[in-house]
Amino acid sequence: MKIIKVVLVTLVISSLIGVFAIGVYMASGGYNVAATAPHTPPVKWLLGTAVHRSIAVRSADIKVPLLGNATQLRQGARSYEVMCASCHAPPGRRTTALARGLYPAPPDLTHTAEHHSPEYVFWAVKHGIKASGMPAWGPTHDDADLWPIVALVMAFPGMDAATYERLSTSTADAGAQSHPQEPGASAHQHDHAH
DSSP states (O other), rough: OOHHHHHHHHHHHHHHHHHHHHHHHHTTTTSOTTSSSOOOOOHHHHHHHHHHHHHHHHTTOOOOOOOHHHHHHHHHHHHHHHHHHSSSSOTOOOOHHHHOOOSSSOOOOGGGGSOOOOOHHHHHHOOTTTTTTTTTTTTOHHHHHHHHHHHHHHHHHOHHHHHHHHHHHHOOOHHSSSSSOOOOOOOOOOOOOO
16 A cells, blocks of 8 residues: 555656646747747647547537538538638649648648548537637637538548639529628527537
């Protein structure tokens, strides 16, 4: 029993020393936060794991509407063009200078549907991701405005550049949503998560 107590006390003291040392290092300005200097592998793993697990847990109860009809894809493409394309190049486009200057680099969403669920994508679009450059669109847009973007992203695998361009420049359904709402224009918001 005495050995267990010694081990526990040693672990607690070691942890406190570690936290104090990290605090001193951060307070000294030792950690380089420049976007031109990648995170160390442990920090990159820790942050990446935190982001993916956090979104997965928080998006688990989101109810997904039917996705993928032509009107929805056109609405999604028009919104994506204004809200997303400068950071996440759509099919057939090169990344922008803005996107190349961000760290972490914005993910290539043309293959997102192969790795993530619509719930996951919706949560990220609605709530954003801290310290990544990914804005939260939920404060300025209703859920109904965001689901078409999710539908489009889920349709990206297999979509070619010509299809995306046709969708994003389509004038059909122009009255439905020809451009995203300005901040504060939403009458109300509906969160599908419980």
